[in-house]
Amino acid sequence: MTEYILETKDLIFKYTNDRVLNEISVKIEKGKKTVFLGENGAGKSTLFLHFNGILKPNKGKVFFKGEEVKYDQTSLMKLRKSVGIVFQDPDTQLFSASVTQEVSFGPMNLGFPKEKVEEYVEYALGATGTSFLRDKPTHFLSYGQKKRVTIASIIAMEPEVIIFDEPTNYLDPKHKIQIMDFLTELNKNGTTIILSTHDVDRAYSWADNIFVMKNGNILKEGSPEEIFADSKVLNSTNLTSPMILDIYEELKSKGYIDLQKPFPRNKTELFECIADNAYAVRSKL
Protein backbone atom coordinates (compact mmCIF):
# COMPACT_ATOMS: atom_id res chain seq x y z
CA MET A 1 0.00 0.00 0.00
CA THR A 2 1.27 3.44 -0.84
CA GLU A 3 1.87 5.68 2.12
CA TYR A 4 0.80 9.30 1.88
CA ILE A 5 2.70 11.79 4.00
CA LEU A 6 0.70 14.93 3.16
CA GLU A 7 -2.87 15.14 2.10
CA THR A 8 -5.47 17.85 1.58
CA LYS A 9 -9.18 17.28 1.34
CA ASP A 10 -11.54 19.75 -0.36
CA LEU A 11 -9.30 22.59 0.70
CA ILE A 12 -10.67 26.05 0.05
CA PHE A 13 -8.69 29.19 0.70
CA LYS A 14 -9.72 32.76 -0.01
CA TYR A 15 -7.85 36.03 0.06
CA THR A 16 -10.67 38.49 0.68
CA ASN A 17 -13.39 37.13 -1.64
CA ASP A 18 -11.54 35.36 -4.42
CA ARG A 19 -10.91 31.69 -4.07
CA VAL A 20 -7.19 31.20 -4.45
CA LEU A 21 -7.57 27.49 -3.84
CA ASN A 22 -10.75 25.78 -4.93
CA GLU A 23 -11.56 22.45 -3.28
CA ILE A 24 -8.10 21.05 -3.64
CA SER A 25 -7.63 17.41 -2.82
CA VAL A 26 -4.10 16.13 -3.26
CA LYS A 27 -2.16 13.23 -1.83
CA ILE A 28 1.61 13.41 -1.64
CA GLU A 29 3.35 10.07 -1.55
CA LYS A 30 5.99 9.49 1.06
CA GLY A 31 9.58 9.32 -0.13
CA LYS A 32 8.72 10.48 -3.64
CA LYS A 33 9.63 13.48 -5.77
CA THR A 34 6.50 15.46 -6.48
CA VAL A 35 6.39 18.42 -8.84
CA PHE A 36 3.73 21.12 -9.14
CA LEU A 37 3.40 22.77 -12.53
CA GLY A 38 1.27 25.73 -13.43
CA GLU A 39 1.35 29.36 -14.45
CA ASN A 40 2.18 32.17 -12.06
CA GLY A 41 -0.77 32.77 -9.80
CA ALA A 42 -2.12 29.23 -10.15
CA GLY A 43 -2.00 28.81 -6.37
CA LYS A 44 1.08 26.63 -5.96
CA SER A 45 2.77 28.76 -3.33
CA THR A 46 -0.49 29.26 -1.45
CA LEU A 47 -1.02 25.51 -1.35
CA PHE A 48 2.52 25.01 -0.09
CA LEU A 49 1.89 27.40 2.78
CA HIS A 50 -0.94 25.12 3.88
CA PHE A 51 1.39 22.15 4.03
CA ASN A 52 3.19 23.44 7.10
CA GLY A 53 0.37 25.32 8.68
CA ILE A 54 1.34 28.90 7.82
CA LEU A 55 -2.05 29.36 6.21
CA LYS A 56 -5.20 27.86 7.62
CA PRO A 57 -7.82 26.71 5.10
CA ASN A 58 -11.18 28.46 5.11
CA LYS A 59 -12.74 25.09 4.49
CA GLY A 60 -11.43 21.57 4.13
CA LYS A 61 -8.66 19.72 5.87
CA VAL A 62 -4.96 19.06 5.74
CA PHE A 63 -3.53 15.76 6.89
CA PHE A 64 0.02 14.96 7.86
CA LYS A 65 0.79 11.25 8.03
CA GLY A 66 -2.90 10.52 8.06
CA GLU A 67 -3.57 12.79 11.03
CA GLU A 68 -5.56 15.95 10.69
CA VAL A 69 -3.46 19.07 11.16
CA LYS A 70 -4.41 21.10 14.21
CA TYR A 71 -3.57 24.74 14.59
CA ASP A 72 -2.51 25.05 18.22
CA GLN A 73 1.06 26.00 19.10
CA THR A 74 2.33 22.51 19.95
CA SER A 75 0.86 20.78 16.91
CA LEU A 76 2.12 23.51 14.61
CA MET A 77 5.60 23.23 16.05
CA LYS A 78 5.56 19.49 15.41
CA LEU A 79 4.30 19.99 11.85
CA ARG A 80 6.87 22.66 11.07
CA LYS A 81 9.66 20.48 12.35
CA SER A 82 8.57 17.77 9.90
CA VAL A 83 7.69 19.93 6.90
CA GLY A 84 10.19 22.58 5.83
CA ILE A 85 9.75 25.21 3.15
CA VAL A 86 12.55 26.78 1.15
CA PHE A 87 11.15 30.03 -0.19
CA GLN A 88 11.77 31.42 -3.63
CA ASP A 89 13.66 34.57 -2.73
CA PRO A 90 16.53 33.81 -0.36
CA ASP A 91 16.74 37.45 0.70
CA THR A 92 13.35 37.27 2.36
CA GLN A 93 14.24 34.07 4.15
CA LEU A 94 17.59 35.09 5.55
CA PHE A 95 16.96 37.18 8.64
CA SER A 96 20.34 37.04 10.28
CA ALA A 97 23.56 38.71 9.26
CA SER A 98 25.48 35.57 10.17
CA VAL A 99 25.31 32.30 8.24
CA THR A 100 25.78 30.16 11.34
CA GLN A 101 23.05 32.00 13.23
CA GLU A 102 20.69 31.70 10.31
CA VAL A 103 21.14 27.95 10.06
CA SER A 104 20.91 27.50 13.84
CA PHE A 105 17.56 29.30 14.09
CA GLY A 106 15.37 26.29 13.22
CA PRO A 107 17.03 23.72 15.51
CA MET A 108 17.20 26.29 18.34
CA ASN A 109 13.44 26.79 18.04
CA LEU A 110 12.99 23.05 18.36
CA GLY A 111 14.57 23.43 21.78
CA PHE A 112 17.57 21.19 21.22
CA PRO A 113 20.56 21.54 23.54
CA LYS A 114 23.42 23.66 22.25
CA GLU A 115 25.73 20.76 21.39
CA LYS A 116 23.05 19.11 19.31
CA VAL A 117 22.25 22.36 17.51
CA GLU A 118 25.94 22.74 16.68
CA GLU A 119 25.96 19.21 15.30
CA TYR A 120 22.91 19.88 13.11
CA VAL A 121 24.32 23.16 11.84
CA GLU A 122 27.61 21.45 11.03
CA TYR A 123 25.79 18.70 9.15
CA ALA A 124 23.55 21.09 7.20
CA LEU A 125 26.44 23.34 6.18
CA GLY A 126 28.45 20.32 5.10
CA ALA A 127 25.60 18.78 3.13
CA THR A 128 24.97 21.96 1.15
CA GLY A 129 28.66 22.69 0.63
CA THR A 130 28.50 25.95 2.54
CA SER A 131 30.86 25.19 5.43
CA PHE A 132 33.35 27.72 4.09
CA LEU A 133 30.72 30.46 4.40
CA ARG A 134 30.20 29.81 8.09
CA ASP A 135 31.66 33.09 9.34
CA LYS A 136 30.64 35.20 6.35
CA PRO A 137 27.89 37.77 6.74
CA THR A 138 24.82 36.88 4.69
CA HIS A 139 24.79 40.18 2.80
CA PHE A 140 28.18 39.42 1.20
CA LEU A 141 27.01 36.14 -0.33
CA SER A 142 26.19 35.61 -4.00
CA TYR A 143 22.67 34.64 -5.02
CA GLY A 144 23.59 30.97 -5.42
CA GLN A 145 25.33 30.92 -2.05
CA LYS A 146 22.34 32.53 -0.35
CA LYS A 147 20.10 29.90 -1.92
CA ARG A 148 22.26 27.12 -0.54
CA VAL A 149 22.31 28.70 2.91
CA THR A 150 18.50 28.85 2.94
CA ILE A 151 18.42 25.16 2.04
CA ALA A 152 20.92 24.46 4.83
CA SER A 153 18.74 26.34 7.29
CA ILE A 154 15.86 23.98 6.50
CA ILE A 155 17.91 20.79 6.41
CA ALA A 156 19.25 21.63 9.86
CA MET A 157 15.78 20.87 11.22
CA GLU A 158 15.90 17.40 9.61
CA PRO A 159 12.39 17.56 8.18
CA GLU A 160 10.75 14.54 6.58
CA VAL A 161 9.29 16.66 3.80
CA ILE A 162 11.00 19.63 2.16
CA ILE A 163 9.05 21.96 -0.09
CA PHE A 164 10.93 24.08 -2.62
CA ASP A 165 9.20 27.03 -4.22
CA GLU A 166 10.87 27.37 -7.62
CA PRO A 167 14.31 26.36 -6.39
CA THR A 168 16.21 26.90 -9.63
CA ASN A 169 14.88 30.38 -10.45
CA TYR A 170 17.57 32.91 -11.38
CA LEU A 171 20.32 30.32 -10.97
CA ASP A 172 22.95 29.77 -13.63
CA PRO A 173 22.99 26.37 -15.39
CA LYS A 174 25.81 25.00 -13.27
CA HIS A 175 24.08 25.83 -9.99
CA LYS A 176 20.74 24.61 -11.34
CA ILE A 177 22.24 21.19 -11.94
CA GLN A 178 23.97 21.28 -8.56
CA ILE A 179 20.74 22.07 -6.73
CA MET A 180 18.73 19.44 -8.61
CA ASP A 181 21.41 16.78 -8.01
CA PHE A 182 21.39 17.75 -4.37
CA LEU A 183 17.61 17.35 -4.19
CA THR A 184 17.90 13.92 -5.80
CA GLU A 185 20.50 13.01 -3.20
CA LEU A 186 18.26 14.24 -0.37
CA ASN A 187 15.40 12.20 -1.77
CA LYS A 188 17.56 9.06 -1.94
CA ASN A 189 18.21 9.47 1.78
CA GLY A 190 14.50 9.28 2.42
CA THR A 191 13.29 12.89 2.37
CA THR A 192 10.03 13.50 0.55
CA ILE A 193 10.50 16.38 -1.87
CA ILE A 194 7.85 18.69 -3.26
CA LEU A 195 8.73 21.47 -5.64
CA SER A 196 7.18 23.93 -8.02
CA THR A 197 8.83 24.90 -11.28
CA HIS A 198 8.21 26.29 -14.76
CA ASP A 199 10.93 24.15 -16.27
CA VAL A 200 9.03 21.35 -18.04
CA ASP A 201 12.18 19.56 -19.22
CA ARG A 202 13.44 19.26 -15.70
CA ALA A 203 10.02 18.34 -14.31
CA TYR A 204 9.66 15.60 -16.92
CA SER A 205 12.99 13.94 -16.26
CA TRP A 206 13.07 14.44 -12.50
CA ALA A 207 9.59 13.95 -11.06
CA ASP A 208 7.96 10.76 -9.83
CA ASN A 209 4.59 12.41 -9.80
CA ILE A 210 3.27 15.67 -11.24
CA PHE A 211 0.33 17.88 -10.36
CA VAL A 212 -0.83 20.51 -12.84
CA MET A 213 -2.60 23.51 -11.34
CA LYS A 214 -4.64 26.28 -12.87
CA ASN A 215 -6.63 29.08 -11.23
CA GLY A 216 -6.67 27.35 -7.88
CA ASN A 217 -7.68 23.96 -9.23
CA ILE A 218 -5.83 20.73 -9.81
CA LEU A 219 -6.24 19.98 -13.51
CA LYS A 220 -4.45 16.68 -13.61
CA GLU A 221 -2.30 14.39 -11.54
CA GLY A 222 -0.09 11.63 -12.82
CA SER A 223 3.30 10.32 -13.85
CA PRO A 224 5.35 12.58 -16.15
CA GLU A 225 4.46 10.34 -19.13
CA GLU A 226 0.75 10.65 -18.41
CA ILE A 227 0.85 14.40 -17.88
CA PHE A 228 2.80 15.24 -21.00
CA ALA A 229 0.76 12.88 -23.17
CA ASP A 230 -2.33 14.98 -22.39
CA SER A 231 -2.18 17.79 -24.92
CA LYS A 232 -5.46 19.27 -23.67
CA VAL A 233 -4.07 19.92 -20.20
CA LEU A 234 -0.80 21.21 -21.63
CA ASN A 235 -2.57 23.64 -23.94
CA SER A 236 -4.92 25.02 -21.32
CA THR A 237 -2.06 25.77 -18.91
CA ASN A 238 0.32 27.00 -21.63
CA LEU A 239 2.86 24.32 -20.82
CA THR A 240 5.09 23.13 -23.60
CA SER A 241 5.92 19.48 -23.91
CA PRO A 242 9.47 18.53 -22.97
CA MET A 243 12.11 18.62 -25.70
CA ILE A 244 13.03 14.96 -25.15
CA LEU A 245 9.45 13.89 -25.66
CA ASP A 246 9.06 16.01 -28.82
CA ILE A 247 12.13 14.46 -30.37
CA TYR A 248 11.00 11.00 -29.33
CA GLU A 249 7.56 11.42 -30.89
CA GLU A 250 9.01 12.83 -34.09
CA LEU A 251 11.53 10.01 -34.46
CA LYS A 252 8.88 7.43 -33.57
CA SER A 253 6.55 8.67 -36.30
CA LYS A 254 9.39 8.34 -38.81
CA GLY A 255 10.26 4.87 -37.59
CA TYR A 256 13.65 5.60 -36.06
CA ILE A 257 12.87 4.33 -32.61
CA ASP A 258 13.07 0.92 -31.02
CA LEU A 259 9.53 0.56 -29.68
CA GLN A 260 10.51 -2.17 -27.23
CA LYS A 261 12.12 0.43 -25.00
CA PRO A 262 10.16 2.42 -22.40
CA PHE A 263 9.56 6.14 -22.82
CA PRO A 264 12.88 7.94 -22.47
CA ARG A 265 12.99 10.20 -19.41
CA ASN A 266 16.30 11.89 -20.18
CA LYS A 267 18.88 12.43 -22.89
CA THR A 268 20.78 9.21 -22.23
CA GLU A 269 17.64 7.09 -22.47
CA LEU A 270 16.61 8.81 -25.69
CA PHE A 271 20.04 8.16 -27.22
CA GLU A 272 19.72 4.51 -26.23
CA CYS A 273 16.39 4.27 -28.02
CA ILE A 274 17.93 5.68 -31.19
CA ALA A 275 21.12 3.64 -30.97
CA ASP A 276 19.27 0.37 -30.35
CA ASN A 277 17.07 1.00 -33.36
CA ALA A 278 20.05 1.78 -35.55
CA TYR A 279 21.73 -1.38 -34.36
CA ALA A 280 18.61 -3.44 -35.11
CA VAL A 281 18.29 -1.93 -38.58
CA ARG A 282 21.94 -2.52 -39.37
CA SER A 283 21.87 -6.14 -38.26
CA LYS A 284 18.86 -6.74 -40.50
CA LEU A 285 20.70 -5.51 -43.60
Place this chain on the structure above:
Amino acid sequence: MLIDKYAYYNRLLNVHPIEKFLYAILTLLLCLFLNSATISITIIILNSVILVYKAGIKADFYLKLLLIPVSFLFIGTATIAFNVITHQEKALLCFNIFNFNIGITQSSFIQAQNIFLKAFGSVSCLYFLALTTPMVDIVSVLRKLKFPELFLELMSLVYRLIFIFIKIAGRIHTSQSSRLGYYGIKNSFKSMGYLISSLFLLSYKKADDLYTALEARGYTGKLNVLEKQYKLSKKRIAFIMVFEISLIFLGVIK
Protein backbone atom coordinates in the same frame (compact mmCIF):
# COMPACT_ATOMS: atom_id res chain seq x y z
CA MET B 1 29.79 49.63 2.64
CA LEU B 2 33.47 49.21 3.25
CA ILE B 3 33.21 50.04 6.94
CA ASP B 4 30.96 47.02 7.38
CA LYS B 5 33.26 44.82 5.32
CA TYR B 6 36.19 45.64 7.61
CA ALA B 7 34.17 44.49 10.58
CA TYR B 8 34.33 40.99 9.13
CA TYR B 9 37.79 41.08 7.57
CA ASN B 10 40.04 42.60 10.20
CA ARG B 11 42.77 40.86 12.13
CA LEU B 12 41.03 41.40 15.46
CA LEU B 13 37.98 39.43 14.34
CA ASN B 14 38.79 36.50 16.58
CA VAL B 15 39.36 38.60 19.68
CA HIS B 16 36.48 38.16 22.11
CA PRO B 17 33.89 40.87 21.40
CA ILE B 18 33.57 41.56 25.11
CA GLU B 19 37.22 42.63 25.21
CA LYS B 20 36.74 44.95 22.25
CA PHE B 21 33.52 46.32 23.66
CA LEU B 22 35.06 46.85 27.09
CA TYR B 23 38.04 48.68 25.61
CA ALA B 24 35.98 50.88 23.31
CA ILE B 25 33.35 51.84 25.86
CA LEU B 26 35.65 52.39 28.85
CA THR B 27 38.01 54.49 26.76
CA LEU B 28 35.09 56.44 25.36
CA LEU B 29 33.76 57.17 28.86
CA LEU B 30 37.16 58.23 30.14
CA CYS B 31 37.65 60.44 27.11
CA LEU B 32 34.35 62.15 27.87
CA PHE B 33 34.72 62.52 31.62
CA LEU B 34 38.41 63.25 32.08
CA ASN B 35 38.04 66.22 29.76
CA SER B 36 41.69 66.70 28.97
CA ALA B 37 43.39 67.40 25.68
CA THR B 38 46.41 65.20 26.46
CA ILE B 39 44.18 62.23 27.20
CA SER B 40 42.07 62.77 24.09
CA ILE B 41 45.19 62.92 21.93
CA THR B 42 46.61 59.80 23.58
CA ILE B 43 43.38 57.97 22.86
CA ILE B 44 43.22 59.10 19.24
CA ILE B 45 46.80 58.05 18.60
CA LEU B 46 46.45 54.71 20.36
CA ASN B 47 43.22 53.84 18.53
CA SER B 48 44.77 54.74 15.21
CA VAL B 49 47.86 52.64 15.88
CA ILE B 50 45.78 49.64 16.96
CA LEU B 51 43.41 49.91 14.01
CA VAL B 52 46.09 50.32 11.38
CA TYR B 53 48.80 48.03 12.73
CA LYS B 54 46.91 45.46 14.77
CA ALA B 55 43.59 45.23 12.95
CA GLY B 56 45.04 45.79 9.48
CA ILE B 57 42.71 48.58 8.40
CA LYS B 58 44.21 50.43 5.43
CA ALA B 59 45.65 53.74 6.66
CA ASP B 60 44.27 55.85 3.79
CA PHE B 61 40.77 54.44 4.31
CA TYR B 62 40.97 55.08 8.04
CA LEU B 63 42.13 58.66 7.45
CA LYS B 64 39.20 59.26 5.15
CA LEU B 65 36.86 57.90 7.78
CA LEU B 66 38.34 60.26 10.35
CA LEU B 67 37.88 63.19 8.01
CA ILE B 68 34.11 62.62 7.82
CA PRO B 69 33.33 64.03 11.28
CA VAL B 70 36.02 66.72 11.07
CA SER B 71 33.86 69.12 9.07
CA PHE B 72 30.98 68.75 11.53
CA LEU B 73 33.31 69.18 14.44
CA PHE B 74 34.84 72.32 12.97
CA ILE B 75 31.49 73.97 12.49
CA GLY B 76 30.32 72.84 15.92
CA THR B 77 33.39 73.98 17.82
CA ALA B 78 33.84 77.21 15.85
CA THR B 79 30.63 78.51 17.36
CA ILE B 80 32.10 77.85 20.78
CA ALA B 81 35.41 79.49 19.95
CA PHE B 82 33.88 82.70 18.62
CA ASN B 83 32.20 84.96 21.14
CA VAL B 84 31.13 88.52 21.59
CA ILE B 85 34.11 90.22 23.13
CA THR B 86 33.96 93.06 25.64
CA HIS B 87 37.67 93.53 26.44
CA GLN B 88 39.39 93.76 23.13
CA GLU B 89 42.91 93.62 24.60
CA LYS B 90 42.34 90.00 25.78
CA ALA B 91 41.31 88.70 22.37
CA LEU B 92 43.52 86.57 20.18
CA LEU B 93 41.48 87.47 17.13
CA CYS B 94 38.82 90.07 16.75
CA PHE B 95 36.41 91.31 14.06
CA ASN B 96 33.99 94.14 14.13
CA ILE B 97 30.66 93.25 12.60
CA PHE B 98 27.61 95.57 12.98
CA ASN B 99 29.19 97.28 15.98
CA PHE B 100 29.80 93.98 17.71
CA ASN B 101 33.25 92.78 18.54
CA ILE B 102 33.38 89.14 17.68
CA GLY B 103 36.50 87.08 18.25
CA ILE B 104 38.37 84.35 20.01
CA THR B 105 39.80 84.63 23.48
CA GLN B 106 42.40 82.34 24.99
CA SER B 107 39.89 80.61 27.22
CA SER B 108 37.30 80.11 24.50
CA PHE B 109 39.98 78.76 22.20
CA ILE B 110 41.09 76.22 24.78
CA GLN B 111 37.53 75.25 25.47
CA ALA B 112 36.80 74.73 21.77
CA GLN B 113 40.00 72.78 21.31
CA ASN B 114 39.16 70.50 24.26
CA ILE B 115 35.70 69.81 22.97
CA PHE B 116 37.03 69.18 19.50
CA LEU B 117 39.60 66.67 20.75
CA LYS B 118 37.14 65.07 23.13
CA ALA B 119 34.62 64.50 20.35
CA PHE B 120 37.32 63.30 18.00
CA GLY B 121 38.62 60.86 20.61
CA SER B 122 35.13 59.50 21.19
CA VAL B 123 34.59 59.07 17.47
CA SER B 124 37.82 57.14 17.20
CA CYS B 125 36.61 54.81 19.98
CA LEU B 126 33.38 54.15 18.13
CA TYR B 127 35.30 53.60 14.91
CA PHE B 128 37.38 51.08 16.76
CA LEU B 129 34.25 49.14 17.66
CA ALA B 130 32.64 49.53 14.23
CA LEU B 131 35.73 48.47 12.32
CA THR B 132 36.67 45.46 14.41
CA THR B 133 33.39 44.01 15.64
CA PRO B 134 30.61 42.65 13.44
CA MET B 135 27.07 43.70 14.36
CA VAL B 136 26.17 40.15 15.30
CA ASP B 137 28.91 40.16 17.94
CA ILE B 138 27.90 43.55 19.30
CA VAL B 139 24.37 42.23 19.71
CA SER B 140 25.64 39.16 21.53
CA VAL B 141 27.64 41.34 23.93
CA LEU B 142 24.58 43.50 24.60
CA ARG B 143 22.59 40.32 25.20
CA LYS B 144 25.13 39.26 27.83
CA LEU B 145 24.75 42.71 29.37
CA LYS B 146 21.01 41.96 29.67
CA PHE B 147 19.71 44.53 27.22
CA PRO B 148 16.01 43.98 26.49
CA GLU B 149 15.46 41.20 23.96
CA LEU B 150 13.01 43.24 21.87
CA PHE B 151 15.61 45.96 21.40
CA LEU B 152 18.26 43.44 20.36
CA GLU B 153 16.01 41.68 17.88
CA LEU B 154 15.01 44.97 16.33
CA MET B 155 18.66 45.87 16.13
CA SER B 156 19.65 42.69 14.30
CA LEU B 157 16.64 42.71 11.95
CA VAL B 158 17.13 46.37 11.09
CA TYR B 159 20.79 45.74 10.40
CA ARG B 160 20.00 42.85 8.05
CA LEU B 161 17.18 44.73 6.33
CA ILE B 162 19.28 47.84 5.69
CA PHE B 163 21.25 45.83 3.14
CA ILE B 164 18.13 44.56 1.42
CA PHE B 165 16.78 48.10 1.44
CA ILE B 166 19.93 49.51 -0.15
CA LYS B 167 19.92 46.75 -2.76
CA ILE B 168 16.30 47.32 -3.74
CA ALA B 169 16.68 51.09 -3.77
CA GLY B 170 19.72 50.68 -6.04
CA ARG B 171 17.79 48.48 -8.43
CA ILE B 172 14.81 50.82 -8.64
CA HIS B 173 17.18 53.72 -9.17
CA THR B 174 18.95 51.91 -12.01
CA SER B 175 15.70 50.98 -13.70
CA GLN B 176 14.47 54.57 -13.39
CA SER B 177 17.64 56.11 -14.75
CA SER B 178 17.67 53.71 -17.68
CA ARG B 179 14.34 55.29 -18.64
CA LEU B 180 15.70 58.84 -18.20
CA GLY B 181 14.01 59.14 -14.81
CA TYR B 182 16.74 61.43 -13.54
CA TYR B 183 17.00 63.61 -16.63
CA GLY B 184 16.50 67.16 -15.45
CA ILE B 185 15.44 68.41 -12.05
CA LYS B 186 11.70 67.96 -12.50
CA ASN B 187 12.06 64.33 -13.51
CA SER B 188 14.52 63.67 -10.73
CA PHE B 189 12.14 64.90 -8.06
CA LYS B 190 9.28 62.88 -9.50
CA SER B 191 11.36 59.72 -9.78
CA MET B 192 12.72 60.13 -6.29
CA GLY B 193 9.15 60.36 -5.03
CA TYR B 194 8.20 57.16 -6.81
CA LEU B 195 11.30 55.46 -5.50
CA ILE B 196 10.53 56.34 -1.91
CA SER B 197 6.87 55.36 -2.09
CA SER B 198 7.60 52.02 -3.75
CA LEU B 199 10.32 51.37 -1.18
CA PHE B 200 7.73 51.76 1.55
CA LEU B 201 5.37 49.31 -0.11
CA LEU B 202 8.14 46.86 -0.86
CA SER B 203 9.53 46.95 2.64
CA TYR B 204 6.07 46.21 3.98
CA LYS B 205 5.84 43.18 1.70
CA LYS B 206 9.38 42.07 2.55
CA ALA B 207 8.64 42.30 6.24
CA ASP B 208 5.55 40.16 5.69
CA ASP B 209 7.50 37.56 3.71
CA LEU B 210 10.24 37.49 6.29
CA TYR B 211 7.72 36.84 9.02
CA THR B 212 6.25 33.96 7.01
CA ALA B 213 9.69 32.48 6.50
CA LEU B 214 10.45 32.76 10.22
CA GLU B 215 7.12 31.22 11.11
CA ALA B 216 7.81 28.28 8.79
CA ARG B 217 10.82 27.47 10.92
CA GLY B 218 8.95 27.55 14.19
CA TYR B 219 9.28 31.22 15.21
CA THR B 220 7.36 31.88 18.37
CA GLY B 221 8.39 35.43 19.10
CA LYS B 222 12.03 35.01 19.98
CA LEU B 223 14.95 34.87 17.58
CA ASN B 224 16.87 31.98 19.08
CA VAL B 225 20.24 31.58 17.48
CA LEU B 226 23.53 29.95 18.20
CA GLU B 227 26.17 32.45 19.22
CA LYS B 228 29.76 32.18 18.14
CA GLN B 229 32.12 31.07 20.88
CA TYR B 230 35.19 33.15 21.61
CA LYS B 231 37.99 32.74 24.12
CA LEU B 232 38.59 35.50 26.62
CA SER B 233 42.25 36.43 26.92
CA LYS B 234 43.31 37.35 30.45
CA LYS B 235 46.39 39.01 29.09
CA ARG B 236 44.42 41.36 26.89
CA ILE B 237 41.91 42.17 29.62
CA ALA B 238 44.80 42.96 31.97
CA PHE B 239 46.29 45.20 29.31
CA ILE B 240 43.00 47.03 28.84
CA MET B 241 42.66 47.52 32.61
CA VAL B 242 46.22 48.81 32.98
CA PHE B 243 45.64 51.20 30.10
CA GLU B 244 42.36 52.54 31.48
CA ILE B 245 43.79 52.97 34.97
CA SER B 246 46.81 54.82 33.69
CA LEU B 247 44.48 57.08 31.73
CA ILE B 248 42.64 57.86 34.97
CA PHE B 249 45.96 58.62 36.71
CA LEU B 250 47.02 60.87 33.90
CA GLY B 251 43.72 62.67 34.07
CA VAL B 252 43.65 63.07 37.84
CA ILE B 253 47.27 64.15 38.28
CA LYS B 254 46.87 67.01 35.87
